[in-house]
Amino acid sequence: MERTHTWRWLAVLGVLGVAQGFIDLAPAGPWDSASFSRGVIGLGGLVCLYLAWFRYTFDINGVAPTLDRWENPEQSWLNVVLFGLLSLAVVKVSTWSGIDEHLPEPTGMLVALIGCLAILNGLYVGLVVQGPFKIREEE
Numbered sequence: 001m002e003r004t005h006t007w008r009w010l011a012v013l014g015v016l017g018v019a020q021g022f023i024d025l026a027p028a029g030p031w032d033s034a035s036f037s038r039g040v041i042g043l044g045g046l047v048c049l050y051l052a053w054f055r056y057t058f059d060i061n062g063v064a065p066t067l068d069r070w071e072n073p074e075q076s077w078l079n080v081v082l083f084g085l086l087s088l089a090v091v092k093v094s095t096w097s098g099i100d101e102h103l104p105e106p107t108g109m110l111v112a113l114i115g116c117l118a119i120l121n122g123l124y125v126g127l128v129v130q131g132p133f134k135i136r137e138e139e
Contacts, residue, residue, distance in 0.1 A: 007053075010049070011056075013045065014046065014048030014052055015045070017044050020042070021045070038104070042104070065121065067129075074130060077123075077129065078126065080122030084116065084122060087111050094108065
């Protein structure tokens with residue numbers, strides 16, 4: 001089946017937006033702060049990357065991965081939680097090893113936020129499909 005929603009151009013814009021955060025090419029902008037401009041462009045890149053992932057994964061326009069869009073939530077919710085935990089571990093390891101000194105300042109905060117949101121989403125789905133929030137049909 002062919003995809004109906006394009007995602008590649010969003011992915012390219014996202015990679016370019018995030019990549020420019022690692023080099024100092026942003027204009028000062030009306031707020032007279034090149035670092036703020038880099039941050040705004042970088043956040044725009046993250047949004048584009050998220051939208052590209054969403055279109056690639058679900059083949060629809062949207063921003064919220066609601067439960068009805070998941071193909072196999074009974075198994076995949078754990079993968080989402082593991083991704084979130086891995087994101088938090090990457091932040092911790094980069095801090096311990098000193099790699100964070102070579103990254104833009106808010107990188108750890110943003111990766112930790114993404115990890116926490118992934119854990120929250122995965123746990124919610126797990127509770128709904130297998131846990132106490134599971135919808136049971138009345139007999």
